[in-house]
Amino acid sequence: MSSIVHVALGERSYDILIRDGLLGQLPELLRPLKLGRCCAILTDATVSPRYATAVRDALTAAAWSVSVHTVPSGESSKSLSVAGKLYEELAEARLNRRSFVLALGGGVVGDLAGFIAATFLRGVDFVQVPTTLLAMVDSSVGGKVAINLPQGKNLVGAFYQPRIVVADTATLASLPEREFRAGVAEVIKYGVIYDAVLFAELERELPALMAKDAAVLGRVIARCCEIKADVVSKDERESGLREILNFGHTVGHAIEAVTEYGTYLHGEAIAIGMVAAARLSQKHGGLAEADVARIEALLRRAGFDLQPPDVSFDQLLDAMRSDKKARDGGLRFVLARRIGEVFSSDAVSESDIKEVLHVSRR
Amino acid sequence: MSSIVHVALGERSYDILIRDGLLGQLPELLRPLKLGRCCAILTDATVSPRYATAVRDALTAAAWSVSVHTVPSGESSKSLSVAGKLYEELAEARLNRRSFVLALGGGVVGDLAGFIAATFLRGVDFVQVPTTLLAMVDSSVGGKVAINLPQGKNLVGAFYQPRIVVADTATLASLPEREFRAGVAEVIKYGVIYDAVLFAELERELPALMAKDAAVLGRVIARCCEIKADVVSKDERESGLREILNFGHTVGHAIEAVTEYGTYLHGEAIAIGMVAAARLSQKHGGLAEADVARIEALLRRAGFDLQPPDVSFDQLLDAMRSDKKARDGGLRFVLARRIGEVFSSDAVSESDIKEVLHVSRR
Numbered sequence: 001m002s003s004i005v006h007v008a009l010g011e012r013s014y015d016i017l018i019r020d021g022l023l024g025q026l027p028e029l030l031r032p033l034k035l036g037r038c039c040a041i042l043t044d045a046t047v048s049p050r051y052a053t054a055v056r057d058a059l060t061a062a063a064w065s066v067s068v069h070t071v072p073s074g075e076s077s078k079s080l081s082v083a084g085k086l087y088e089e090l091a092e093a094r095l096n097r098r099s100f101v102l103a104l105g106g107g108v109v110g111d112l113a114g115f116i117a118a119t120f121l122r123g124v125d126f127v128q129v130p131t132t133l134l135a136m137v138d139s140s141v142g143g144k145v146a147i148n149l150p151q152g153k154n155l156v157g158a159f160y161q162p163r164i165v166v167a168d169t170a171t172l173a174s175l176p177e178r179e180f181r182a183g184v185a186e187v188i189k190y191g192v193i194y195d196a197v198l199f200a201e202l203e204r205e206l207p208a209l210m211a212k213d214a215a216v217l218g219r220v221i222a223r224c225c226e227i228k229a230d231v232v233s234k235d236e237r238e239s240g241l242r243e244i245l246n247f248g249h250t251v252g253h254a255i256e257a258v259t260e261y262g263t264y265l266h267g268e269a270i271a272i273g274m275v276a277a278a279r280l281s282q283k284h285g286g287l288a289e290a291d292v293a294r295i296e297a298l299l300r301r302a303g304f305d306l307q308p309p310d311v312s313f314d315q316l317l318d319a320m321r322s323d324k325k326a327r328d329g330g331l332r333f334v335l336a337r338r339i340g341e342v343f344s345s346d347a348v349s350e351s352d353i354k355e356v357l358h359v360s361r362r
Numbered sequence: 363m364s365s366i367v368h369v370a371l372g373e374r375s376y377d378i379l380i381r382d383g384l385l386g387q388l389p390e391l392l393r394p395l396k397l398g399r400c401c402a403i404l405t406d407a408t409v410s411p412r413y414a415t416a417v418r419d420a421l422t423a424a425a426w427s428v429s430v431h432t433v434p435s436g437e438s439s440k441s442l443s444v445a446g447k448l449y450e451e452l453a454e455a456r457l458n459r460r461s462f463v464l465a466l467g468g469g470v471v472g473d474l475a476g477f478i479a480a481t482f483l484r485g486v487d488f489v490q491v492p493t494t495l496l497a498m499v500d501s502s503v504g505g506k507v508a509i510n511l512p513q514g515k516n517l518v519g520a521f522y523q524p525r526i527v528v529a530d531t532a533t534l535a536s537l538p539e540r541e542f543r544a545g546v547a548e549v550i551k552y553g554v555i556y557d558a559v560l561f562a563e564l565e566r567e568l569p570a571l572m573a574k575d576a577a578v579l580g581r582v583i584a585r586c587c588e589i590k591a592d593v594v595s596k597d598e599r600e601s602g603l604r605e606i607l608n609f610g611h612t613v614g615h616a617i618e619a620v621t622e623y624g625t626y627l628h629g630e631a632i633a634i635g636m637v638a639a640a641r642l643s644q645k646h647g648g649l650a651e652a653d654v655a656r657i658e659a660l661l662r663r664a665g666f667d668l669q670p671p672d673v674s675f676d677q678l679l680d681a682m683r684s685d686k687k688a689r690d691g692g693l694r695f696v697l698a699r700r701i702g703e704v705f706s707s708d709a710v711s712e713s714d715i716k717e718v719l720h721v722s723r724r
Contacts, residue, residue: 080449084442091513119481122508122519123599146484151453157484158520237485 003222007141007229009236012161016141016225020214022168026055026129027062033163035125036098038065040090042113043104046073047131050174055104055129067093071112075261078112078147080156086116100125100163106132106179107139107266111154114145118160128162131171133183134267137190137224140165142232142242152257152322159237167225169217182267184209184302185248189274190224192295193247194231196340198223203294206301244342247334248274251308251353254319258311271304272360277333279356284347285335294339308357316357317350365584369503369591371598374523378503378587382576384530385491388417389424395525397487398460400427402452404475405466408435409493412536417466417491429455433474437623440474440509442518448478462487462525468494468541469501469628473516476507480522490524493533495545496629499552499586502527504594504604514619514684521599529587531579544629546571546664547610551636552586554657555609556593558702560585565656568663606704609696610636613670613715616681620673633666634722639695641718646709647697656701670719678719679712 002019017029039059043052048070056066069089071077090101101124103113110128117126130140146157172180187209191199201220202209208216228245235241252273256264264272278295281287299306308316320331333348364381379391401421405414410432418428431451433439452463463486465475472490479488492502508519534542549571553561563582564571570578590607597603614635618626626634640657643649661668670678682693695710 080442080446087442087511087518088513091511091517115481119477119518119520121517122506122521144484149449149453151450155453155483156449156481158481159484 003218005222005225005229007161008233009161012143014162014164016165016167016229018136018167018169018218018222018225020168020170020218022166023051023055023129023171024058026058026166027064029164029166030059030127031062033125035100035127035163036096037063038093038095038099039067039102040093040095040099041066041068041102041104042071042086042109042116043068044071044073044077044106044109047105047109051104051131051171055102071109073108075108075148078108078153080147080149083112083116083147086112087120090116090120095120095124097121097124100127102127102129103140104129104131106130106135110135110140111144111146111157114143114160114162115147115157118145118158123160126160126162128165130165130167132175133172133180133221134186136167136169136221137183138186138228140167141225141228143236144238153253153261167221169214169221172212172217179265180212181210181303182265185267185271185274185299185304187220187224188295188298188302189245189247189270190227192274192278192336192339193244193334193342194227194340195223196338198227199294199298199339203298206298210302243332243344244334247336247342248277250320250323250331250333251276251316251357253323254316255309257319257323258315259309263309268304271299271302272306272308274299275306275360276308276353276356277335279359280333280348280352281336283352284333284345285337285343287336287338291336291339306360308360313354313357317353320353365580367584367587367591369523370595371523374505376524376526378527378529378591380498380529380531380580380584380587382530382532382580384528385413385417385533386420388420388491388528389426391526391528392421392489393424395487397462397489397525398458399425400455400457400461401429401464402455402457402461403428403430403464403466404433404448404471404478405430406433406435406439406468406471409467409471413466413493413533417464433471435470437470437510440470440515442509442511445474445478445509448474449482452478452482457482457486459483459486462489464489464491465502466491466493468492468497472497472502473506473508473519476505476522476524477509477519480507480520485522488522488524490527492527492529494537495534495542495583496548498529498531498583499545500548500590502529503587503590505598506600515615515623529583531576531583534574534579541627542574543572543665544627547629547633547636547661547666549582549586550657550660550664551607551609551632552589554636554640554698554701555606555696555704556589556702557585558700560589561656561660561701565660568660572664605694605706606696609698609704610639612682612685612693612695613638613678613719615685616678617671619681619685620677621671625671630666633661633664634668634670636661637668637722638670638715638718639697641721642695642710642714643698645714646707647699647705649698649700653698653701668722670722675716675719679715682715
């Protein structure tokens with residue numbers, strides 16, 4: 001079964017294609033876009049040996065001129081120095097304004113490649129080929145691209161939409177269990193923020209999803225992309241609605257920052273953050289206690305360790321306050337009224353947060 | 363006399379204000395824009411001692427929180443390493459998404475500050491306060507922002523419009539003669555590409571313009587901004603019409619590149635390029651010989667040395683071919699049909715170029 005999700009953004013609209021085996025059809029999928037004939041594939045050291053040669057050969061056979069640029073795996077590649085090296089490689093490869101950048105990999109590769117595409121020659125076409133669950137349901141959709149500074153993550157970037165997203169679910173077979181699970185945290189998030197039916201489906205189908213059942217995987221990923229596409233269409237530049245995508249992220253980001261991004265995968269930190277956000281929602285959003293329990297139970301069944309790290313509350317609070325979304329001083333939370341409906345709130349106090357984290361730690 | 367030129371770009375529209383003494387009114391001019399209360403002034407070592415303190419104090423008095431960031435003067439500041447240092451300074455200054463970047467200086471400062479504004483926190487508001495003639499009539503208007511790579515100028519950048527451009531013509535009093543003249547080359551260009559009346563006015567009023575007569579200066583700058591605004595409104599991202607702004611630039615850029623940006627100011631190289639383009643226009647565009655002579659005479663009266671540098675033709679040709687606008691291999695020229703009307707052409711041959719440059723060198 002193949003799914004197409006359309007992201008409606010006027011002249012910046014594009015499709016997300018989701019199916020098992022799409023990588024082999026990349027040339028046919030790209031041809032209607034009338035991209036230039038030079039392509040720079042940007043990938044990382046983990047993904048490159050698995051898929052880069054096949055993608056390059058397929059594009060070369062279809063008469064594209066292709067260069068492959070491989071960066072080290074991991075968050076540290078989202079830096080200005082790696083970006084600078086890539087710019088010089090693209091300039092040496094004589095890419096022109098009609099050339100395009102193809103991101104082949106997970107969130108790090110997509111964010112970095114997107115930033116390069118947004119800025120090289122003042123912007124060239126950009127194609128996303130996500131190979132992780134997290135990238136398929138989240139980072140490859142919506143146009144947020146960025147690199148990190150020593151002072152914080154994603155502090156330099158752009159809103160820059162891809163021309164197409166090609167999600168081949170077959171690439172998830174080689175994804176390590178732990179990384180796959182981390183993606184599931186974001187999948188569960190979509191249920192909580194937007195779709196009670198999806199949430200109930202996840203409660204039913206979690207074993208099949210965790211076993212990477214192709215049908216469930218395709219359906220769930222497509223639904224998550226639909227939700228993100230809907231949110232992004234209504235608020236491309238994150239001036240309002242888009243904020244709801246950050247459910248669980250206020251605490252989650254702080255946990256990642258305090259542990260210096262070395263202990264938790266993004267999804268693992270977000271899982272802990274979602275439990276905190278659910279509990280805060282009970283107090284400030286009217287979320288039923290039974291629904292708090294359902295959210296926590298689903299995350300637990302997915303295999304997440306939901307206990308917050310053993311760090312001081314003040315450290316976490318500091319990290320929350322220095323997040324770029326909180327830079328006007330106040331703390332901002334996305335809270336749930338019920339499963340499937342959330343809102344943004346400034347009403348959460350420090351002691352509220354302390355309390356819910358304390359409950360988790362017992 | 364005060365002039366307001368509106369740049370019509372939908373939700374990205376803005377005004378260019380031109381008048382003697384506007385710097386002192388900056389707070390009142392910015393207030394209607396509802397910018398955030400933090401401002402980062404980006405300036406260079408030449409402009410900073412003259413104007414940065416006054417601007418900072420005026421904004422501070424109007425309750426803005428202001429930081430000043432000074433980069434070395436000159437093209438070398440349009441680098442990724444200087445940008446990286448600025449990003450870190452802005453992060454340390456805790457700018458948030460509602461903060462704005464104010465470019466105070468010439469083209470280098472405007473291009474660099476615009477690139478920073480376009481990418482810091484995925485884009486913050488941007489204000490242009492140009493202090494050179496070139497920046498007032500050209501680089502501060504139209505949203506092209508960029509930094510350089512070792513491989514070439516402006517290879518990394520964005521299209522990012524300012525919220526307002528405030529051109530205080532009083533700042534031109536302190537501009538060195540040579541830099542002022544270089545700006546006049548672009549002024550003459552606007553006459554050639556778009557406005558025979560402006561060209562004729564320049565023929566009449568050149569002495570007053572060169573003497574920085576306030577009335578002539580204000581009128582001429584406003585007309586140049588109107589022309590650029592009109593062109594940019596019709597083609598924001600340089601997919602067609604905007605190319606006409608590059609009259610004289612194919613040869614001009616090559617001269618700058620071959621002499622490693624150390625011999626000629628941009629306008630000085632463009633002046634030589636315009637003579638070449640005018641002569642090519644006689645052959646390929648039907649420009650009358652008398653009009654070629656008028657263009658050359660006006661540039662000469664403005665004080666330009668119109669003899670091409672003593673470099674080999676092959677070097678120049680190489681540089682023309684590696685310009686990012688020519689990266690598909692062909693050479694592209696903007697040619698004139700008559701003064702006030704130009705078009706883009708692929709018809710110019712290498713021997714045509716050689717011939718016109720040879721004529722100039724005799």
